[in-house]
Amino acid sequence: xxxxxxxxxxxxxxxxxxxxxxxxxxAEASTRALQGWxxxxxxRMTHRLDEPTDRYGRALxxxxxxRSDGREDRQADFMRREGGARGYWGxx
Numbered sequence: 001x002x003x004x005x006x007x008x009x010x011x012x013x014x015x016x017x018x019x020x021x022x023x024x025x026x027a028e029a030s031t032r033a034l035q036g037w038x039x040x041x042x043x044r045m046t047h048r049l050d051e052p053t054d055r056y057g058r059a060l061x062x063x064x065x066x067r068s069d070g071r072e073d074r075q076a077d078f079m080r081r082e083g084g085a086r087g088y089w090g091x092x
């Protein structure tokens with residue numbers, strides 16, 4: 001996002017610069033899914049006050065939009081369902 005690197009809380013995706021061709025293909029599919037979700041409309045990003053960045057200095061953010069019924073449509077949930085992401089909450 002501009003010059004700020006953002007890590008979405010709750011997911012891990014394949015790396016675009018992976019040495020494995022299959023991982024690179026999955027990374028492209030994940031990127032398309034992410035772009036599709038973001039382009040659907042306005043969204044919000046929030047962070048924990050006690051942990052705004054990860055150990056690499058990336059901004060840790062929960063990304064979501066509010067549905068018409070008031071429920072949250074979380075980007076991480078969408079990516080786990082549709083974008084080839086797996087759940088990730090820190091660690092190795």
